[in-house]
Amino acid sequence: MPIIRPKINLLDTEHKKSIFTEAKSILETQGVFIENQEAKELFNQHEINNKDSRYFIPHDLVDKCLAFVPREITLYDREGNEHIQLKDDEVHFDPGSAAIFILDENTGKIREALSRDFVRFSKVVEHLKFIEAQSTALIYKDVPNVAQDWHRLYIALSNCYKPVVTGTFRKESFSIMRELLLACRLSEDDLAKKPLAIFDACPSPPLKWSDLTTQSLIDAAKSMIPSEFVSMPLAGANAPITLIGSITQHCTECLAGVVIAQLIKSGAPLVWGGSPAVFDMKQGVTPMGAIETMMINIGDIEMGKFLNMPTHAYMGLSDSKVPDSQAGFEAGMGALLAALAGNNMVSGPGMLDFESTQSIEKLIIDNEIVGMVQRFIQGIEDYGSPFAAEIIKDYEETQELLSHPTTLKHFRKELFLPSPIIDRTTRDTWKALGSKSARKRAREAAAKLEKKVPIKPIDESLIKELDKIVNNALK
């Protein structure tokens, strides 16, 4: 146990209360725009007032629904083993999802992704120790349009054992994706008890839940599959420019999601998440590497914790187009700040260019960043005093402490031991090894990792089952 769990806060309790109160008041007076018929009927059943598809959710209903949300979610791997927990200040990372391009590490060019890229990507994620969950990280064009969402889950499950963060692009896809997940479990009940995937549900700013995303939230709740809100206020464009205003808008949109899911099924597992950004006032883009974007994220995370929900944020990304120093510092700052905020699921590794591009090179570098970040939040441990006096005394005799019992006992825990992606060689050695940049080293590592035997090879009967579902769905 560390002496102090390193933490960062940008909001005090008083402001969290005010944001929560204002968000409930916005829901009650300005309402949320609902497109989905099933959600409308649900709201009508609960006699929630509405006008022109805008539903005015009473504050006491919000409080009631919040009380049903589970405080933690345990995710299980493909084989049904407990993998990670989204609770308290635990921090886990998954690759940023749904990139439309890949930075091809062999040509150095950004291009549209193909399914074979996602196969390689998933195989690499299998081996990256600090990327504890996978995601449907790439959208590829060499499958029929109608299969572009669910096919990614098939590739992910076929090539990597880790739990998956995913989502739908079409309402019809949820049932196929549920079938793929069920193939990895004994029964529907087993899937509910041992969640393998989280579905992203993305409200449209400001204050709108689209037909598609509401349906995904509803379908997931019915099956007790976790949903993760990805509310994305753009400060200054479709959300207030003030960071606190955007945090309040995020809170409002998420609270509406809480109500929809809990009215469908109380106790439905939910993650308080988002992908907010400030709007770049010159380029008209959404910089994920902007420090203010990270500040909104931290505020959102604090609100999720205040409401006792597991949390998520898009952090550890970069807007650079290649894994250069901008990519390193933006990803590094984001990952560290997310961890200091105690964010449970951090989506971002590998991602470049405003969430549009995935890079296996960056993913491999980010794995090292996350390793260091995880070490940082372990903090400083008290092994009992005296802390140094006796060890220093021993030095007089041996003139070194490398072989000291305390060194041997603790060095693997006290130090994060990086892979050769992080260069700590002498200059001569570095030259002798070809004077390579981190990016070049990552590129070489990628080629090896994608060929490496999986940590948990998939069972042959399971792959057959998954293939069968896919073949039927493509008919």
Added chain:
Amino acid sequence: MSQEEIYTEICNAIVNLDEEKAINLAKKAVKEEIDLLEVIENGYAAGIRRVGELWEEGEFFLPELMKGAQIMQNCMDIIIPHLQKGSERISLGTVVIATIEGDIHSIGKTIVATMLRAYGFEVFDLGADVPAEKIIDIAIEKNADIIGVSALLTTTMIGQKKIIDLLKEKNLADKFKVIFGGAPVTSTWVEECNADGFADNAIEAIQLVKSLLNK
């Protein structure tokens, strides 16, 4: 005050984003029966062109660009009803613009629509998540010169191509110029679809539309 001085004052009001002053000057121009076409061209249009330049020079940011365009629009709403018949400055061309079906990302499209309006185009902004058929129907109804289609997702980009295909099907390919917008749009995609162009930002979009219409 000489007419030249009034034009300068109008231009400055736009550049300084002084809405109250710009509107008062519009009302004054109407009341005093100054040549309104000259007022628009040498005052307001000069002002908004300067706003665009300031944006390109890095001095102005998007909120200022948008505000300038909106002030311009509000002033035009005052002046245009008083223009003498026959003196048609006015529309440089008609643009129907929308974000394609299945895509709800509207901010980029809204910025482009606002800027085009400010630069003197008649713009029909159909909003987001609009089916290709509807965009074409309205383009026909409004006798548009340009159809602008935005998409942010690769999954919805296909809808941009659908516009081109539908126009061909209806033998309307020569009637409209079709331009694309959105983060994933590239020159290759524009060529692949046989579209007429795309732009990276709102100011480039104006230049693109102007060049397509030889304005």
